[in-house]
Amino acid sequence: MEMALVISASLVGLTLVLLSFPEHGSLNRVLDGTSGTVYLGSALVNEALHRATELTDAAYAHTRERVKKSWSESSLRSIDLLAQFKQIETSTRTQIQAAELLDNTVELIREMVYTNTMKQPNPYELLGEQDMENLLQVSGCATDVHTPTCQTDCLSERYRSITGECNNRQHPKWGAANIPYSRWLPPEYEDVWGMPRGWDPKHKYNNFSLPPVRLVSQEVLFTHNSNISEDSTLSHMLVDWGQWIDHDLVLTPQSPSTVTFKTGADCTHTCSRNTPCFPIQIPLSDPRNGVQSCMPFFRSAPSCSPGDLPHRHREQLNAITSYIDANMVYGSSAEQALALRNQSSPFGAMAVNLQHSDQDLPLMPFLPRLRAHLDPCGPRNSTTTGALDRSQLQENITSCFQAGDSRVNEHLGLIALHTVFLREHNRLVRELHHLNPHWSPDTLYQEARKIIGAMQQILTWEHYLPRVLGERVMSRLMPPYHGYHPGVDPSIANTFATAAFRFAHVTVQPVVTRLGPGYTYNSEYPPLPLHQSLFASWRVTQEGGIDPVLRGLLLSPAKLQTPGQMMVEELTERLFQAQGGMPLDLGALNLQRGRDHGIPGYSSWRRFCELSAPNTTSELAEILGNFTLAHKFQLLYGTPHNIDVWVGAISEPALPGGRVGPLLSCLLARQFRALRDGDRFWWERKGVFSKSQKEQLRTVSLSRIICDNSHITRVPVDPFSRTERPEDMLACSHPLIPHLDLSPWKEPDTDPSCGPIPRIQSGYSILCNSVIFYQCHSGFKLVGSSSISCDPKSQQWSSSPPACHDINECEELISPCPQNLECFNTASSFICSGQFSSFYKMFNAHDYSNLEHFILRSRVLWTLCCLHRLCSDSGDWGRGHGGDDSDLLPKVKH
Ligand code: HEM
Ligand SMILES: *[C@@H]1O[C@H](CO)[C@@H](O)[C@H](O)[C@H]1NC(C)=O
Ligand SMILES: *[C@@H]1O[C@H](CO)[C@@H](O)[C@H](O)[C@H]1NC(C)=O
Numbered sequence: 001m002e003m004a005l006v007i008s009a010s011l012v013g014l015t016l017v018l019l020s021f022p023e024h025g026s027l028n029r030v031l032d033g034t035s036g037t038v039y040l041g042s043a044l045v046n047e048a049l050h051r052a053t054e055l056t057d058a059a060y061a062h063t064r065e066r067v068k069k070s071w072s073e074s075s076l077r078s079i080d081l082l083a084q085f086k087q088i089e090t091s092t093r094t095q096i097q098a099a100e101l102l103d104n105t106v107e108l109i110r111e112m113v114y115t116n117t118m119k120q121p122n123p124y125e126l127l128g129e130q131d132m133e134n135l136l137q138v139s140g141c142a143t144d145v146h147t148p149t150c151q152t153d154c155l156s157e158r159y160r161s162i163t164g165e166c167n168n169r170q171h172p173k174w175g176a177a178n179i180p181y182s183r184w185l186p187p188e189y190e191d192v193w194g195m196p197r198g199w200d201p202k203h204k205y206n207n208f209s210l211p212p213v214r215l216v217s218q219e220v221l222f223t224h225n226s227n228i229s230e231d232s233t234l235s236h237m238l239v240d241w242g243q244w245i246d247h248d249l250v251l252t253p254q255s256p257s258t259v260t261f262k263t264g265a266d267c268t269h270t271c272s273r274n275t276p277c278f279p280i281q282i283p284l285s286d287p288r289n290g291v292q293s294c295m296p297f298f299r300s301a302p303s304c305s306p307g308d309l310p311h312r313h314r315e316q317l318n319a320i321t322s323y324i325d326a327n328m329v330y331g332s333s334a335e336q337a338l339a340l341r342n343q344s345s346p347f348g349a350m351a352v353n354l355q356h357s358d359q360d361l362p363l364m365p366f367l368p369r370l371r372a373h374l375d376p377c378g379p380r381n382s383t384t385t386g387a388l389d390r391s392q393l394q395e396n397i398t399s400c401f402q403a404g405d406s407r408v409n410e411h412l413g414l415i416a417l418h419t420v421f422l423r424e425h426n427r428l429v430r431e432l433h434h435l436n437p438h439w440s441p442d443t444l445y446q447e448a449r450k451i452i453g454a455m456q457q458i459l460t461w462e463h464y465l466p467r468v469l470g471e472r473v474m475s476r477l478m479p480p481y482h483g484y485h486p487g488v489d490p491s492i493a494n495t496f497a498t499a500a501f502r503f504a505h506v507t508v509q510p511v512v513t514r515l516g517p518g519y520t521y522n523s524e525y526p527p528l529p530l531h532q533s534l535f536a537s538w539r540v541t542q543e544g545g546i547d548p549v550l551r552g553l554l555l556s557p558a559k560l561q562t563p564g565q566m567m568v569e570e571l572t573e574r575l576f577q578a579q580g581g582m583p584l585d586l587g588a589l590n591l592q593r594g595r596d597h598g599i600p601g602y603s604s605w606r607r608f609c610e611l612s613a614p615n616t617t618s619e620l621a622e623i624l625g626n627f628t629l630a631h632k633f634q635l636l637y638g639t640p641h642n643i644d645v646w647v648g649a650i651s652e653p654a655l656p657g658g659r660v661g662p663l664l665s666c667l668l669a670r671q672f673r674a675l676r677d678g679d680r681f682w683w684e685r686k687g688v689f690s691k692s693q694k695e696q697l698r699t700v701s702l703s704r705i706i707c708d709n710s711h712i713t714r715v716p717v718d719p720f721s722r723t724e725r726p727e728d729m730l731a732c733s734h735p736l737i738p739h740l741d742l743s744p745w746k747e748p749d750t751d752p753s754c755g756p757i758p759r760i761q762s763g764y765s766i767l768c769n770s771v772i773f774y775q776c777h778s779g780f781k782l783v784g785s786s787s788i789s790c791d792p793k794s795q796q797w798s799s800s801p802p803a804c805h806d807i808n809e810c811e812e813l814i815s816p817c818p819q820n821l822e823c824f825n826t827a828s829s830f831i832c833s834g835q836f837s838s839f840y841k842m843f844n845a846h847d848y849s850n851l852e853h854f855i856l857r858s859r860v861l862w863t864l865c866c867l868h869r870l871c872s873d874s875g876d877w878g879r880g881h882g883g884d885d886s887d888l889l890p891k892v893k894h
């Protein structure tokens with residue numbers, strides 16, 4: 001996986017495409033300012049495209065240079081961290097680059113038209129349909145809008161896809177990764193194209209200009225760390241669960257460029273607004289004024305949104321699947337999913353850290369180091385770096401963990417939850433293997449993934465949401481499950497990602513509590529100010545593993561949201577400060593993000609939710625139940641209509657029994673309901689799990705999962721409720737912390753009509769809808785029918801089961817062994833044998849082009865082995881390339 005701001009290959013290839021760009025006859029209308037039509041003609045469109053390609057490429061190249069420079073100076077800035085925080089997969093980046101090229105081209109065309117006609121064109125007259133079509137093709141956006149083909153075989157009906165595609169049969173892209181957010185209300189940008197609200201600070205909305213976001217943050221949000229109130233009934237585990245689930249739902253990528261497209265100016269050094277820079281002004285009254293005149297901010301990346309393009313406005317995209325499917329554990333793209341697995345595990349386990357462990361329990365793998373000496377997740381004080389073992393530095397890796405979501409390292413609580421579920425997966429696959437030894441590693445992986453996904457759904461709907469929304473809202477807006485509704489679009493709404501589900505930012509404590517065994521203070525891992533726990537993954541390996549963090553989350557209360565104590569100083573003044581450079585302000589980021597996405601104001605959303613839409617300060621005061629606060633908003637915004645919806649929504653008093661007000665209740669419930677009813681793989685849906693499996697799943701408890709995957713021995717009955725004293729915790733063996741009994745996952749050994757289910761030697765089988773599917777171990781080929789079923793009438797199997805025959809690689813492959821080496825066939829594999837010296841010289845551990853090819857073609861396990869001493873010197877060369885059953889590996893000869 002690539003880290004941080006590394007931009008992939010440039011768009012050079014496009015120039016070649018341009019040469020063959022068709023001169024479309026009908027488009028050759030001459031520019032003519034008098035008639036309504038201002039089509040430029042293809043020549044000018046081509047010119048714009050060409051220029052835009054140059055500018056876009058140059059911006060990406062500039063960014064690469066800047067990042068290289070700051071890496072080499074070992075100065076990682078907070079803004080780089082924010083980018084690292086949102087690092088993106090290749091498939092996402094490809095789409096973003098296409099969309100940015102398209103956007104930049106349209107922008108240039110607008111300018112050309114403006115220069116020629118001195119009037120701002122309207123979108124309908126700017127480009128002909130055919131022009132637009134061609135632009136889509138050449139930019140690469142057209143390929144992105146394609147509809148995937150969905151498989152319908154038994155096993156693809158059984159497990160979700162990694163990308164979320166094909167969950168909905170009619171709309172295979174609904175809820176998938178890399179699609180635009182849905183809109184519940186049309187965007188209200190500053191212009192028809194998608195300029196952010198407040199781009200021009202003087203621009204009037206409802207006769208008032210928007211206040212600088214940092215001013216709102218200072219006036220409304222800022223709270224001294226010492227001046228907060230504790231939630232009397234909820235734990236901090238509940239807060240962190242929210243962020244954990246957030247990372248199952250949304251990831252908004254930002255532009256890969258950190259310099260302006262037009263001028264190449266560095267966004268971190270300019271206060272001028274120029275795409276993609278949308279810097280946050282520091283007001284005169286701000287304590288930061290003088291130190292800093294702007295806080296850098298990058299616009300969220302545009303997407304290649306489908307639809308009728310001349311009328312298109314900017315849409316942002318969700319880089320991960322919308323569904324609650326544990327994609328933060330498994331990833332949202334096929335490549336990422338594969339990279340996170342231990343591909344040589346016979347159990348379908350996830351990869352774990354090979355350098356470090358948490359006593360006897362595994363940690364997540366590390367990300368590779370891109371540049372020497374730079375470790376964004378390591379200790380920041382160079383003198384403490386010495387504490388890291390030397391082996392780690394030599395291994396050329398960072399202390400950053402790698403998981404299904406790139407934000408895993410953001411803070412310690414998140415790392416702890418990621419680690420717990422990684423371990424739970426590996427625990428489940430081992431148990432499932434024990435019950436079903438005939439299951440393939442893939443089946444074990446998918447079955448465990450399915451259970452882990454169901455756990456996220458159950459813990460969120462049964463335990464998390466009722467506490468956030470309150471039981472009353474829950475029963476009104478989240479009625480009991482009534483089955484799958486294919487007409488419901490589960491895609492995440494833009495307002496949910498940018499505003500609604502960020503509500504919990506005001507419930508985060510300024511201190512990260514860490515506790516030793518017995519939930520007591522321990523000087524080896526003392527409590528930390530929040531900012532010192534951000535990107536501090538090294539503390540997991542150096543300061544006691546994840547147990548102290550989990551204990552802290554279980555025993556400490558959530559912060560209480562009140563109108564006078566909104567967001568703690570740690571987040572408004574010190575976000576990513578420990579990483580050096582200017583600290584950021586999470587409140588200001590949230591507000592600016594909403595404007596960047598063109599999210600309509602507070603009153604519009606109240607109306608959307610069929611709540612009263614305030615027009616005056618007194619109406620607002622009544623809703624907020626606080627005149628002082630309403631008056632503050634009046635001074636800042638002029639009218640309730642303009643209040644940024646995130647800050648307006650969190651200012652409403654909570655409904656009884658919940659932690660959010662009426663507007664947030666409406667927005668959150670609406671999204672979560674769509675996520676449930678529009679999910680074909682929802683855990684309660686008929687046929688997804690068996691009745692007895694469902695019965696077991698109902699008992700799922702986060703406390704049990706913690707007991708099973710940490711060294712913690714005492715846990716609360718309900719980890720989301722506040723526990724006051726360690727004495728109130730129960731032993732893990734207590735009956736109120738029930739075990740998940742996996743016996744309902746045991747496949748039957750006999751068929752009611754046909755008797756014993758035939759198993760095969762050197763192969764796997766799986767029962768799917770009363771058909772048995774067979775698959776051979778690597779290194780074997782299937783002879784016979786790959787599936788059989790029982791005919792209840794004749795009480796006979798449709799055919800005899802297949803057999804798995806060893807593949808003779810020495811005969812079937814073209815040059816299986818490099819030259820000079822002799823090939824010997826073995827069961828499941830083969831041996832290349834030869835002289836130690838010549839063999840060693842010819843190969844290093846990553847140069848197996850022949851063999852890689854062979855793996856791709858025949859998916860056969862390969863093992864390189866040899867005579868002499870080579871095997872013991874590098875005995876694990878085969879690791880990572882298969883090896884389904886270690887017993888079948890040829891034994892090393894000395
Ligand atoms: C220590 C605690 C947390 C920190 C430091 C943190 C930090 C951040 C940051 C830096 C962003 C990106 C802001 C932007 O550029 O727009 C963000 C986005 C977000 N946060 Fe948090 N957050 C925390 C806790 C939470 C919690 C508890 C929740 C929810 C229950 C949450 C929900 C979200 C959501 C939904 C987004 C938008 C994600 C996206 O669109 O990509 N966060 N957070
Ligand atoms: C707009 O605001 C100005 C001053 O802020 C005021 O004089 C004017 O009457 C307002 N117009 C409307 C239509 O409210
Ligand atoms: C906490 O709040 C009170 C009143 O709300 C204020 O008087 C006091 O100065 C605040 N404490 C700090 C440390 O700012």
Ligand SMILES: *[C@@H]1O[C@H](CO)[C@@H](O)[C@H](O)[C@H]1NC(C)=O
Pocket residue numbers: 381382383384
């Ligand atoms: C680094 O750590 C040393 C010793 O722990 C301390 O004296 C020094 O002030 C620290 N430097 C910074 C920049 O934090």
Ligand SMILES: *[C@@H]1O[C@H](CO)[C@@H](O)[C@H](O)[C@H]1NC(C)=O
Pocket residue numbers: 369370371372394395396
């Ligand atoms: C570490 O990785 C970098 C970049 O991949 C490489 O240039 C460097 O040689 C590596 N260093 C060691 C000690 O392996």
Ligand SMILES: *[C@@H]1O[C@H](CO)[C@@H](O)[C@H](O)[C@H]1NC(C)=O
Pocket residue numbers: 612613614615619
């Ligand atoms: C605000 O004004 C609109 C339109 O004039 C009206 O429909 C709405 O009821 C008013 N809101 C309140 C709370 O009176």
Ligand SMILES: *[C@@H]1O[C@H](CO)[C@@H](O)[C@H](O)[C@H]1NC(C)=O
Pocket residue numbers: 563564626627628629632
């Ligand atoms: C009203 O809001 C202000 C902050 O604007 C806060 O200081 C005050 O405590 C709130 N009053 C009540 C009764 O909640």
